[in-house]
Amino acid sequence: MRFVAKQPKEGINVSDTHPLVEASTLVVGLTAIFVVIVLAIIFMIEVALFFVSAEDEANLFGDWLPEDLITVAPDDDRLVEIQLLVDRLARHWPDSPYTFRVEIDDSETANAMALPGGLIIVTRGLLDRVESENELAFVLGHELGHFKNRDHLRALGRGIVLAMFFAVVTDSDVAGIGIKATDITIRGFSRRQETNADEFGLAVVNSEYGHVDEAWRLFERWEVENDSVINLVTYLSTHPESGDRIIDMKRQAEAEGWLLTGDVTPLNW
Amino acid sequence: MDGNLETLELFLNFGFPLLILMIAYFIGSHIEKRHFRDIRERETKVHGFPVVSFNTMPDDWNVSSSDMVTGSIVISLDYFKRVIAGLRGLIGGRIKTYEPLLERARREALLRMTEEARLQGYDAIFNVRLETSRLANARRDGKGVAGVEMLAFGTAVKFASRFANS
Ligand SMILES: [Zn+2]
Numbered sequence: 426m427r428f429v430a431k432q433p434k435e436g437i438n439v440s441d442t443h444p445l446v447e448a449s450t451l452v453v454g455l456t457a458i459f460v461v462i463v464l465a466i467i468f469m470i471e472v473a474l475f476f477v478s479a480e481d482e483a484n485l486f487g488d489w490l491p492e493d494l495i496t497v498a499p500d501d502d503r504l505v506e507i508q509l510l511v512d513r514l515a516r517h518w519p520d521s522p523y524t525f526r527v528e529i530d531d532s533e534t535a536n537a538m539a540l541p542g543g544l545i546i547v548t549r550g551l552l553d554r555v556e557s558e559n560e561l562a563f564v565l566g567h568e569l570g571h572f573k574n575r576d577h578l579r580a581l582g583r584g585i586v587l588a589m590f591f592a593v594v595t596d597s598d599v600a601g602i603g604i605k606a607t608d609i610t611i612r613g614f615s616r617r618q619e620t621n622a623d624e625f626g627l628a629v630v631n632s633e634y635g636h637v638d639e640a641w642r643l644f645e646r647w648e649v650e651n652d653s654v655i656n657l658v659t660y661l662s663t664h665p666e667s668g669d670r671i672i673d674m675k676r677q678a679e680a681e682g683w684l685l686t687g688d689v690t691p692l693n694w
Numbered sequence: 695m696d697g698n699l700e701t702l703e704l705f706l707n708f709g710f711p712l713l714i715l716m717i718a719y720f721i722g723s724h725i726e727k728r729h730f731r732d733i734r735e736r737e738t739k740v741h742g743f744p745v746v747s748f749n750t751m752p753d754d755w756n757v758s759s760s761d762m763v764t765g766s767i768v769i770s771l772d773y774f775k776r777v778i779a780g781l782r783g784l785i786g787g788r789i790k791t792y793e794p795l796l797e798r799a800r801r802e803a804l805l806r807m808t809e810e811a812r813l814q815g816y817d818a819i820f821n822v823r824l825e826t827s828r829l830a831n832a833r834r835d836g837k838g839v840a841g842v843e844m845l846a847f848g849t850a851v852k853f854a855s856r857f858a859n860s
Binding site for chain 2: 442447
């Protein structure tokens with residue numbers, strides 16, 4: 426047998442697809458798939474909400490307290506005051522199926538949440554930052570608005586389903602792309618929810634106090650506080666629309682002819 | 695004000711990772727092109743040197759000495775290849791970004807082995823085998839691949855009389 430020397434052949438073991446073509450096909454295609462999945466999830470939750478009435482929900486979750494989600498602050502005297510305030514505000518939504526309950530979450534970050542069954546969570550960080558009852562009343566009214574529009578179930582449902590979804594996708598880079606695509610898709614929806622909740626909250630505050638003074642002062646302070654670069658990233662992820670919210674609320678108050686100034690009720694603590 | 699913030703956020707979320715990805719791509723593909731050029735050049739130099747995979751020596755080879763020769767290369771993925779392969783892993787199919795990487799590794803390992811044999815004055819290599827192994831973990835959680843090792847080895851022989859063969 427003769428030995429004939431040959432150079433290695435090229436192009437058999439290596440695809441001739443340009444890496445950038447491969448990359449963009451994958452990124453665009455998978456992003457589209459993610460978006461479709463998220464939209465399908467949103468749609469399924471809407472269907473589920475149609476079948477579970479607020480009354481059913483109130484009965485089902487009436488004394489639910491997710492201990493692994495929140496750390497109840499021990500003996501915060503402010504709890505009684507907030508519960509009284511919520512009860513007062515809830516009177517402006519007379520046909521509410523919920524019996525609202527308040528718990529204080531022992532956390533530094535300022536936040537408030539609406540959870541199934543009429544549970545309102547306010548963080549210690551929020552209570553430390555509010556400077557008048559009117560400021561707090563708006564935050565609570567905003568949460569009541571979430572119950573009214575049933576956003577709290579949507580948010581929870583989405584959170585659960587998406588957590589399951591991303592448990593399947595374990596690669597961190599890929600999950601990162603998915604989370605971003607999801608975030609953008611959901612943002613449009615959640616922004617509208619926040620606007621609606623703001624409108625409801627502002628209406629409640631106006632009915633309670635006869636004016637909307639200081640309702641959004643908390644947000645104005647946040648805007649100034651968060652102007653530093655370090656806070657920018659967290660600020661963007663949690664309050665994407667703080668400035669717009671204030672503008673929207675002012676517009677609403679003017680359109681409704683609500684008083685922009687009035688007697689501000691100090692906090693009882 | 696808020697419009698600017700949103701643009702910035704969009705940049706932080708999408709533009710920045712994309713920028714990193716593109717930088718990784720350009721550096722990675724530059725290195726890859728250079729490597730292929732180098733491989734081709736060196737392959738031309740060793741052109742004609744018999745490297746065969748028979749596991750027994752051809753009968754008509756009259757050899758005076760033999761030894762095992764090896765050539766190995768450890769080669770790493772760039773971030774671009776890693777990300778694209780991760781995306782590919784979701785739906786399956788050819789991991790096209792890995793193919794040139796392994797092609798480089800194979801040819802480089804064979805080249806190093808051949809160059810080693812020539813340096814030691816051997817005339818041919820038979821029973822050539824290729825082995826590959828995954829190397830170390832790139833991430834703290836134990837996932838991810840730092841690189842692959844490609845090992846080529848074979849039996850190099852010196853012909854007793856150069857022109858008695860073939
Ligand atoms: Zn809200």
